Amino acid sequence: MSNHSTKASESRRKGPVQLRREQTSQDLSDRSLLDNHDSAHFTHTDPWRVLRIQSEFVEGFGTLSELGPAISVFGSARTLKESAYYRLGEEVGALLAKAGYAVITGGGPGTMEAANKGAVEAGGTSVGLGIELPFESGLNEWVDLGINFRYFFARKTMFVKYAQGFIVLPGGLGTLDELFEAMTLVQTGKVTSFPIVLIGKDFWQPLIDWMRCTQVPGGMIAEADLDLLQIVDDAASAVAAVVEGSSGHLSSTS
Template identity: 60%
Template sequence: MSEPPSIWSAPEPTAPAPTGGSGQPGLVLLGRGADYPEEWAGTDPLRVLRIQGEFLEGFARLSGLGPTVSVFGSARTPESNPWYAVAVRVGEELARAGFAVMTGGGPGIMAAANLGASRQGGVSVGLDVELPYELELNPWVNLPVRFRYFFARKTMFVKYSQGFITLPGGFGTLDEIFEALTLMQTGKVRRFPVVLMGVDYWSGVLDWLRTSALAEGVISADDLDLVVVTDDVDEAVDAMRRSEGSP
């Protein structure tokens, strides 16, 4: 299967992989456990190398994924919550449709979507991030990538997904939604489907966008067309099937 087109609108320049004194690829030298000059400890040059290492590792591990859909939602959703079962079905149906399923790798909605994908023998990706209070990678991930920096992780979601399906969630979920909408609104990436599952849950956000943001003139009516809101798993998956680069 050939690699699907990236949603990034402009081609990225190519460059040889950076190497260090040992001649090893930069992926190794810039990643975790690398040796750096002692005087660099806690400095911005060291952070730059760590950031570069995260991008290199993410690109190296995800570049061959094929058609992929990212599923977002709260890490706090228990298995007893009805949305957990919905997320499991989303993962199952995406895998049946030939998509890899990518989540943040944590518990709750993320674990449910990964579970659904793994039940169908699909590729189940978890882009884990270091947090002070959580969270181990859920057991349903078969392709893990670990990040320290949120912005590096978010780049991978956008670069390697053909669409987003978003279930109820909090600040992190809203961050992913509005990041994607901003990139599309400003033409930094091509348009791709963003589906919000949960009409009752998301209606307040959409109402505010219409009655406040649109009324104030800070967004346009066309911007609201970037989002599909539904309670129907089949409708959400069909939106992904119609996206560029789908199986």
Template identity: 65%
Template sequence: MRDEYWRGAQVRRGKLIPSTTADTKLLRETGPEAAWTKTDPWRVLRIQSEFVEGFGAMAEMPPCISVFGSARLREDSPYYAVAREIARRLAEAGWGVITGGGPGMMEAANRGAKDADGLSVGLGIELPHEQGLNEWVDFGLNFRYFFVRKMMFLKYASGFVVMPGGFGTLDELFEAITLRQTGKVHQFPLVLVGREYWDGLVDWIRGRLVAEKVIAPTDPDLIGVVDTADEAVAYMLNNLPPLQVDDAGTSGAN
């Protein structure tokens, strides 16, 4: 059993560690007694509170870039050093760095931001197997619900750097692509790092989705694909709006 468990703003230890997550309870099938009539209305208020807490905390943040990637690729992965370098250089250019706050690629990006004395943000999630924020997060928020957390990633970032990752990374990637494709966000660069890792997916998008006419021929151009930290940083900075510095020395996206 783990020693510590995060549930929203709560920290639970020992016998108080729950056996299921808030998302699991929300999505669980309802019983014949229609117990949901007693619980779901209150969950709406809890969900609302997460939005209010997130919006209130993140609204004061300077312009940021979200960095996504696997929690399972640790420091011995070559991608770790690349993610750290990308985040360091983005922070040096004045951008804050937002991650999921966990280990692996998220830790690497938070660590890189700290290397440059930049803003390092972690948006954690209640999961059965991944808990707590990495030690390089300056400002952290913990969420019960994936969809609230994902809103914070999207609303308070000016672009995405996507390192190699699994289902969670793909979920975040395609959410961002959909928002670009549908015009919900503008001037929102998105770059995949690691050609060997991503080329099969990109080839499938171009060769299958375009061929079947389920996306426009220009839609794949919404995604950049690079190999190195130099290429990733150049792609982002060339496609991001310029940062403006006010009289108080605070930076903001134009």
């Protein structure tokens, strides 16, 4: 295989921009923002970067403002299509769509793709909020309404602002990041009546047990903080719980 054909398969997005071949070596926007210690360089670039960040919020707000009721679904990008978790994600997406909710995911592969697929096949609205990453393949084929972000914090705002709750399937660091951010926002009263439902007792219960046995006795969190979470084992229970819990959030924002 020629070097050109090998490079032709390389592709990633940089915000709304598609990069291929040699262009994929461009630095990540988040990394440029957080990792650059050249103060003189910062003086010249930060004002422009602020405008770019502002544009991401404007684009997100403008695109999603009329979305209607929605639930954000999280899980691993590494979930294989033959996995039980993938099938569970499809079922979650379909049941949410049938309940009248749009499905918001990170737009990537794995569980995110599964939830988007389930929503589309059930006739619902499928949303993907992508992020610029070094080895990222772009939005999955089941995303009907997609936005690509450069900055994690702008993207994370959209996950919470335009959803009435979270359903969280087994996942890795990104999934945990979204889970604990949601818990913090609810615990500190930044959002109200915001249900957080975890699917997979075998996966999640050890984490909850550690929090209860280590953090609670140490005074790091209160026992009541764990009541923010509901753990179930099937898609129907997850959707029922999040729909019931989201009713207060809908009325408080209407």
